[in-house]
Amino acid sequence: MLKSKIKNIAIVGGTHGNEFTGAYLVKHWLKNPHLVKREGFKTEIVFANQRAFKEVKRYIDRDLNRSCSEIILNSPDLNLHEERLARELNSLIGPKDNADKNVDFVIDLHTTTANMGLSLVVSDDSLLTWLAVSYLCEEFPELKVYRWQGDEEGAYVNSLGSAGFAIEVGAIAQGLLRADIYQDMQKLIYSLLDFFEKPREVKRSVTIYDHVALVDFPRYKNGEICAMVHPNRQDRDFELIKDGDIMFISFDGDSITHKGDESLYGVFINEAAYYEKGFAMCLAKKVEYNF
Numbered sequence: 166m167l168k169s170k171i172k173n174i175a176i177v178g179g180t181h182g183n184e185f186t187g188a189y190l191v192k193h194w195l196k197n198p199h200l201v202k203r204e205g206f207k208t209e210i211v212f213a214n215q216r217a218f219k220e221v222k223r224y225i226d227r228d229l230n231r232s233c234s235e236i237i238l239n240s241p242d243l244n245l246h247e248e249r250l251a252r253e254l255n256s257l258i259g260p261k262d263n264a265d266k267n268v269d270f271v272i273d274l275h276t277t278t279a280n281m282g283l284s285l286v287v288s289d290d291s292l293l294t295w296l297a298v299s300y301l302c303e304e305f306p307e308l309k310v311y312r313w314q315g316d317e318e319g320a321y322v323n324s325l326g327s328a329g330f331a332i333e334v335g336a337i338a339q340g341l342l343r344a345d346i347y348q349d350m351q352k353l354i355y356s357l358l359d360f361f362e363k364p365r366e367v368k369r370s371v372t373i374y375d376h377v378a379l380v381d382f383p384r385y386k387n388g389e390i391c392a393m394v395h396p397n398r399q400d401r402d403f404e405l406i407k408d409g410d411i412m413f414i415s416f417d418g419d420s421i422t423h424k425g426d427e428s429l430y431g432v433f434i435n436e437a438a439y440y441e442k443g444f445a446m447c448l449a450k451k452v453e454y455n456f
């Protein structure tokens with residue numbers, strides 16, 4: 166079934182210019198395309214935001230991974246750097262609003278300053294996406310799957326193709342290369358390519374962390390942050406947070422706890438890029454997803 170479906174996949178790196186792992190991987194593959202070439206389908210290698218990469222910034226004008234919305238793609242008069250890039254990516258990968266797309270599966274490479282290890286961010290419900298997710302979970306038992314169903318999932322780069330997801334690996338600082346993280350991401354991609362080349366039966370069920378809420382930092386009345394992620398919460402992604410558990414610590418040293426009846430798991434804890442978006446972490450529930 167998979168074989169007849171996949172004709173073209175895209176590996177996109179440097180969507181965020183300061184996430185070096187994916188950027189250097191696609192730069193390496195652009196020089197050595199045979200490394201990601203497999204029988205039966207074509208692999209597009211895309212170095213997405215080269216200007217932001219040169220400037221070691223997440224983006225120049227706006228977040229590219231929140232710019233692939235129908236509004237931006239269909240408004241040629243919107244001229245910010247990432248709005249233009251989003252339309253270029255759409256011509257290459259999409260068209261997003263057309264069932265007949267150039268690319269069947271998009272793998273978008275990201276890193277995070279949160280201690281998320283090897284993880285996938287999935288916001289698509291196509292069968293192909295979940296077969297690939299399930300396969301990778303079998304191959305990499307440490308892999309975590311975070312399903313994001315926030316407001317912005319329709320504007321992700323991977324939403325341009327028929328199926329796909331983002332890979333997030335961390336913790337790693339922005340603008341930094343670490344060989345261990347580079348190799349972790351690389352082996353995940355190679356394994357996925359092998360699956361697309363020689364698909365096999367996989368379990369139709371995956372344990373996922375399903376997005377529930379965003380948690381902002383505690384703030385002063387003027388909007389400034391008045392507390393940090395507590396040392397006992399820092400780096401504890403995918404761990405359970407119950408009512409009364411410590412979340413933040415004020416600049417005076419006062420602890421701030423979680424209030425809520427539902428026990429949830431912390432994800433993207435203290436991700437540097439999310440300070441500007443106004444949240445300190447995401448909360449998710451752990452569920453078995455059948456597809």
Ligand SMILES: [Zn+2]
Nearest residue numbers: 181184275276
């Ligand atoms: Zn990113």
